[in-house]
Amino acid sequence: MINTKKAQDYFKKNSKNFIEQLARFVAIPSISSDSAHTKDVDRSANSVAAYMRSIGLEHVEILQVRGGKPAVYGDWLHASTKTSTSPTLLLYAHHDVQPTGEHNKWKTEPFKAVKKGDRLYGRGAADDKGGLMMHLAAIASYLKTKKKLPVNVKCLFEGEEEIGSPTLVKLLTKYRKKLEADVMVLSDTENYAADIPGITIQLRGLISCHISISALEKPVHSGGWGGPIPDPALAMAKLLAKLTDGNGRMAIPNVYEDVELLSSEQRALLKKLPFDLNKFRKHAGVLEDVELVRQGDATPHEMIWHLPSLSVNVIQVSSRAQASNVIMDSAWAQIGIRLVPNMMPEKVIKLLDDFLKKNVEKGFRLDVKMDHVLPPWKTSIEHPAFRAAERALKKGYGKEPVYMGCGGSIGFVEPFAKALKAPALLIGVEDPETAAHSWNESLHLGGWQKGVVSMIELLGELAESSK
Ligand code: BES
Ligand code: MN
Numbered sequence: 001m002i003n004t005k006k007a008q009d010y011f012k013k014n015s016k017n018f019i020e021q022l023a024r025f026v027a028i029p030s031i032s033s034d035s036a037h038t039k040d041v042d043r044s045a046n047s048v049a050a051y052m053r054s055i056g057l058e059h060v061e062i063l064q065v066r067g068g069k070p071a072v073y074g075d076w077l078h079a080s081t082k083t084s085t086s087p088t089l090l091l092y093a094h095h096d097v098q099p100t101g102e103h104n105k106w107k108t109e110p111f112k113a114v115k116k117g118d119r120l121y122g123r124g125a126a127d128d129k130g131g132l133m134m135h136l137a138a139i140a141s142y143l144k145t146k147k148k149l150p151v152n153v154k155c156l157f158e159g160e161e162e163i164g165s166p167t168l169v170k171l172l173t174k175y176r177k178k179l180e181a182d183v184m185v186l187s188d189t190e191n192y193a194a195d196i197p198g199i200t201i202q203l204r205g206l207i208s209c210h211i212s213i214s215a216l217e218k219p220v221h222s223g224g225w226g227g228p229i230p231d232p233a234l235a236m237a238k239l240l241a242k243l244t245d246g247n248g249r250m251a252i253p254n255v256y257e258d259v260e261l262l263s264s265e266q267r268a269l270l271k272k273l274p275f276d277l278n279k280f281r282k283h284a285g286v287l288e289d290v291e292l293v294r295q296g297d298a299t300p301h302e303m304i305w306h307l308p309s310l311s312v313n314v315i316q317v318s319s320r321a322q323a324s325n326v327i328m329d330s331a332w333a334q335i336g337i338r339l340v341p342n343m344m345p346e347k348v349i350k351l352l353d354d355f356l357k358k359n360v361e362k363g364f365r366l367d368v369k370m371d372h373v374l375p376p377w378k379t380s381i382e383h384p385a386f387r388a389a390e391r392a393l394k395k396g397y398g399k400e401p402v403y404m405g406c407g408g409s410i411g412f413v414e415p416f417a418k419a420l421k422a423p424a425l426l427i428g429v430e431d432p433e434t435a436a437h438s439w440n441e442s443l444h445l446g447g448w449q450k451g452v453v454s455m456i457e458l459l460g461e462l463a464e465s466s467k
Helices: 005-026 036-055 129-145 168-174 232-243 266-274 278-284 300-306 347-360 386-396 413-420 443-463
Strands: 058-063 071-076 090-094 114-116 119-121 152-158 185-188 197-203 205-214 311-316 330-339 367-373 403-408 424-426 442-444
Touching: 005 119, 005 205, 036 058, 036 071, 036 129, 036 152, 036 330, 058 424, 071 442, 090 129, 090 413, 114 330, 119 443, 129 443, 152 205, 168 413, 185 413, 197 386, 197 424, 205 232, 205 347, 232 311, 266 300, 300 403, 311 347, 330 347, 347 367, 386 424, 386 443, 413 424
Parallel strands: 090 152, 090 185, 185 424, 197 403
Antiparallel strands: 058 071, 071 152, 114 119, 119 442, 205 330, 205 367, 311 330
16 A cells, blocks of 8 residues: 555645645736736746746646647656556646636635635636646645655646637647556546535537627617618627527527437436535525526536536627617627537537528628537546545545536547547536636635545555556
C-alpha cells in the first residue's frame, strides 16, 4: 500500500496556503471569450506555470498553437523503479474563465476571492481554478513531504475551454507523444452535493449557433416608417418561438430520433438518488411563482443528464440604454442545443439549419452560423481505474460516490479519450450552489478540501491498481 499519511498531513496543515494560492489565480481575469483580456489569459498561464515549477513539477511550458490560447503543461515522470513500472496520468483542468455578467449583481468583486462562511467567492473559484488547484495541491503535498509521487503525472491546464476549445485538437495532434497517458483525471465537473462526491460518466454535447435576421440598412423612425417596413425584431421573436413546443421540447422534426431512452432500471436508479425539489429550485434561483418545465414524468436530473435541450442565450436588438421609437435594422441571437449520447452533431446541425430557413418569415435576410460544436460523450465504468476512484472518493468524503451525468460540455474529453484510448475519470469540485457562469460564483471550501484529500488518495490507488 502507498502511504499517503505524510501528504495528507501536509495538506491539512497547509490548506490555508493553498487557498491563498487559489485566490492569487482568481485575481487574474482570464476571460477567454473577451479579446480585451488576451493579456490576462497569458498572465494566468504564466502564473500557473510559475506555481507548477515552484512545487517541483518539471518540463513546465506553455503549449499554444496558432490562433489558440495558452495551455500549461508540466510533468513528473520518475515513479517507475528498476523493478516496477508505474502508470502515467494526464491531469486536466482549465485556467480560463467566463465573463462576469452584470458587475453590479456581484456582492463581492468577481476577481477578488473572498471567503464568506464555508465558501470562497469569485469568478473561477470553482470553475475551474478550484479544480486546477485540487490537482496541484495534491501533487505539492506529495512532493513537499515524500519528494516523489506514487505515479507519473502530466498536467494539461487549458486556456480556452470556456470558448469551446477551438484549437485543442490541433494541440493534441501536435503534442500527441508528450500527452500520451494511461488514465486521464479531470477536475471540471460537479459533485452530487458539496459533501456527496460524484464521478461523471456522461457529458452532453453542444451546438452553439448564431442567427442574424436583417431587413434594413439602418434603423428607421417607427412613426415615420412603421407599417410597410418589415421588423427584424418581430421576425426573430417568431422564429425563436417556433423552436420549442409548450413542454420545452424541441419542435425541430426528427431531432429526437437518436436519443436513447432510459431503461426502466436506469430510471429506477435515478429515482433512488436523494433529491429535494425545493433545494433544486433554490440553487437554480427559480422565482417563487414560476413553474419548472416538465416533460412527461422525467425528473429534473433525467432532463439535464439524459435529454437534449435548447436554450436562447442571447437576443440582441438595440438595447435598453439606447431605447427609442425605431424599427431596428437587424436582430441577432445565439441559441444552444445540448446533445445527449448517440445524437450526431452534424445531423442536428443540418436539421436545425433547414428548420430555421424554412420557418423564418418571408421577406427577411437570414444568416445562420454555427459557433462551437462539441459531441456528447459517455463511458463505461469497467476499467479498474473507476474502482480506484470509488475507493479514493470514499476515503476523502466518507461517502460512496454517485455515478452522475452532466448537462454541460467539456471539449477535451471526447477527442482525448478517443486518441489516447485511456479511461477518463471526471471528478470535480463544483457543487449545486456554485453558480458557475452566473453572478457570485463560489467554491465550497470543505468540499474542495475533501476533493484534494481524495486526489491524494487517488494517486496512490491508481499506482496500486495497475500492479
Ligand atoms: N465546468 C463546465 C462544465 C460543467 C457544466 C460541469 C455544468 C458541471 C455542470 C465547463 O467549464 C463549461 O462550462 N463548459 C462549457 C463548454 C462550452 C463553452 C463549449 C459549457 O458546457 O457550456
Ligand atoms: Mn469548467
